[in-house]
Amino acid sequence: MYQELKEKIIAASQSIGIDKIGFTDAAPFNHLKESLEAQKAAGHTTGFEHPDIDDRLYPERIFDQPQSIISIALAYPTKIKTKAPSVKGDRRGSFARASWGIDYHDVLKERLQKLIDYIQEIAGDEPELHFKPMVDTGELIDVVVAQRAGLGFIGKNGLLITKEFGSYVYLGEIITNIPFEPDTPIANQCGSCTKCIDLCPTEALLGDGRMNGQKCLxxxxxxxxxxxxxxxxxxxxxxxxxxxxxxxxxxxxGKDFHFHEEMEPDPEIVTPLLTPMLTISNREFKETFGSLAGSWRGKKPLQRNAIIALANAKVKTAIPNLLAVIETDPRPVIRGTAVWALGELASPDNLAIVDFLSELQEKESDQEILKEIDYALNQLK
Structure with a gap:
């Protein structure tokens, strides 16, 4: 009976909007405990993970009598069809591909709920069916569940790599009390390749699928x-x-898939002009970026990053904007980062900037900003 139900679910999954689906049992992920504890002890975690390691490893702690876990994957685009136009005197920043389109948490939750609704519909008289859907804010580790469910293997970069879509997939899972036959896990296929490790700018990857999350860009x-x-x-x-x-x-x-309309990027939004980011209002931020996964931490981190990006891109025309931010923005992180950017962009012979920073140094009380002023003045000597 359950095999027939599984086959029906697989057959219907693509019409639900799921690109790949797999099944595994609800046995504990015991083999990860020592590694997770070592990562935490080494300070390699970010704080974004679920705090209780046992909850991440033992499905029975978060679900009553679990029998199976259904894992799903949705492929997302890697290329923008039409680039946003360049603007003289400014540069564009960019969001990573996983933040293109509507927040993937919302997309996956909608697909998982559709899948649950379908299972309940076709299961008919089957009593007491229970489900717990999760995206990456849940307890379980998505890539580990997906690997054990046969969707792909975990690469040396710690990401799930599928045969069809590479690692450009969003993952979600459902714990259930239905005893489905598990699929076959896929072993690592990276072989001797170390490109991701060698080319990581901060050497965050440890070589075995783990990373120092604190160093990850x-x-x-x-x-x-x-x-x-x-x-x-x-x-x-x-x-x-x-x-x-x-x-x-x-x-x-060569992986680039455009299966889901809600994942298509708006070039103006995912490659925004940097200078306007410095003074964007809360309302404008919400209206422009609120639907992106990349907006979850709010406006300040993206504004800080935009200031850094302006300095990295050597956009000297942004200097007046940075001066205005330093004088008017109440947030120390934004003001201090703008001070640093001034030190990167201004010419050493720009005495007006040197005088401005020296005067700021006399009246500033925030210790972090004072450090940034010292750094900027040293850059301009």
Missing amino acids: SYQTQTKGFMPLEYRSKIRTVIYGCDICQQVCPFNK
């Missing part, structure tokens, strides 16, 4: 405080996320 673009100096130049003009370990992966060569 994607994490750094999502923090709310001052970005450490060592990472600022490395984000280039990306204001959210990082795609480098995916872009260099041979399994991703």
Whole structure:
């Protein structure tokens, strides 16, 4: 009976809007416990993970009598069909591909609910069916569930790599009390390739599918405080996320799928002009970027990153905008980052900037901003 139900679910999955589906049992993920505890002890976690390691490993802790886990994948685009026009005197930033289109959490939740509705409909008189859908904010580790469910293998970059779509997939899962026959897990196929490790700008990848999350540029673009100096130049003009370990992966060569309309990027939104980002209002931010996954941390991190991107791109025409930010913005992180950017953009012979920073130094009380002033003045000596 359950095999027939499984076959019907697989057959219907694409019409529901699911690109790949797999099934695994609800046994504990015991083999990960030592690794997760070591990562936490080493300070390699980001704080974005579910805090209880056991909840991440033992499905029975978060679901009553689990029998199976259904894993799904949706492929997302990697190329923008029409680029936004360039604007003289400004540069465009960019969002990583996983933040293109409507927030993938919302897309996946809608697909998972459709799948649950379908299963309940075709299961008929089957009593007491229970489901717990999850996206990456849930307890379980999406890539580990997907690997065990046969959707793909976990690469050296820690991402799930599928045969059809490479690693450009969103993942979600459903724990259920239905005892489906599990699919066959797929072993790592990276072989001797180390491109993602070698080309990671911050050496965040540890070589075995794990990473030091604190060093990952994607994490750094999502923090709310001052970005450490060592990472600022490395984000280039990306204001959210990082795609480098995916872009260099041979399994991703030529992968670009446009299956889902809600995932299509608006070029003006996912490659925004940087200078207007400095003074965007809360309302404008919500209207423009609110539907993106990359907006989840709010306006400040993206504004900070836009300031860094302007400096990295050497947009000297932004200097007046930066001066205005320093004088009017009440937020220390934004003001301090703008001070740093001045030090990167202004010429050493620009005595007006040097005088401005020296006067600011006399009246500023925030210690972090004072550090940025010292750095900027040293750059201009």
